[in-house]
Amino acid sequence: MKFTRKANAAWTGSGKEGKGSITTGSKVLDKTQYSFHTRFEDGEKGTNPEELIGAAHAGCFAMQLSFLLNENNFTATTLDVDAVVTFEDGAITKITLHLDGDVPNIDAEQFQQIAHKAKEVCPISKVLNTEIELKITLKNA
Template sequence: MKRKATAVWKGTIKEGKGNLSTQSGVLDNTPYNFKMRFEDEKGTNPEELIGAAHSGCFTMQLSANLTEAGFDPEKLETKAEITFKDGTVSQSHLILKAKVSGIEKSKFDELVEDAKKNCPISRLLDTEITLTSELVS
């Protein structure tokens, strides 16, 4: 399986503009620029998209881990905080809030750690990955 995305950029780094498109059409000439990435202008940026990809991938991997272990996840909510510093993505911090009935905390922690290490996006990222999790009843 291959998934595709395209970026088109015109102009200088600060005054230029670009757009992003994905094979699925979810992003279709979605604009991005310097102010969206490094300042507070509304719009998307590569780091935000990495966060969405990482949180989505991790959450699906955790769901698979829980299901394979015999647990039915009621709700898994993951937020990703991507740190971009000195021209490098230096960290992805995942914040998980999960509702899973009948699971012991130690088993939950084991499955969470496995998902953090083994989701395909975690394996792709060459950066520090940290995580905090909360199991709610």
Template sequence: MKRKATAVWNGSGKEGNGKLTSQSTVLQDAQYSYKTRFEDGVGTNPEELMAAAHAGCFSMKLSFVLGAANFTPEKIETDCEITLDNGAITTSHLTVRATIPGISAEEFEKCAQEAKENCPVSKAYNMNITMDASLA
């Protein structure tokens, strides 16, 4: 399987702007710029997209891990915070809250750790990945 996205950038780094389009067109000419990345402009930025990818991938992987352990989650909610520090993306922090009937805290922690270590996005990110996991 292969997926793609296209970025088009116009102008200088600080005054220019760009548009992102994903293969599925969920992103269709989504704007990004210096302001959307480093200030409070309207649009997206690479770190936000990385956070969405990690939160989504982790949540799906956790659901599969739980299923393999004979648990069916009612809800998995994952926040992801990507840190950009001095020109480098250094950390991805996952905060997961889940409702899973019949699971113990210990079993949940084990499943969450397995998902964190083995979701494809975690494997791709060359950075420190941290996590807080709790049952609702």
């Protein structure tokens, strides 16, 4: 399977006082604002690149894990994934994925193995050049 996706970022002004907007091809984000303040100070309504990477990574990982669980004859009731993106000294240095799963009839060891495989083969994990940590909770264990 091959496909492409498109997003656009428009920026005006200086780095600190300027403002920008991000639009995705699906229009889920449609001129969503971002700025120095939303990126480095959490001071305004808007998004930032690190938050978007976290959302993309959490979504990709959850879907990948769902596919791998299905391949092993399990279906998750819920997979809830938080991605914490750490930015320091001009670089993303770490992403921690917090996984809470509710998967009937799976044991904790199987869940751990499948989740770690999902982390390794998730397309977003593969494109990121940073440490990716996975913390797992299985609710029905």
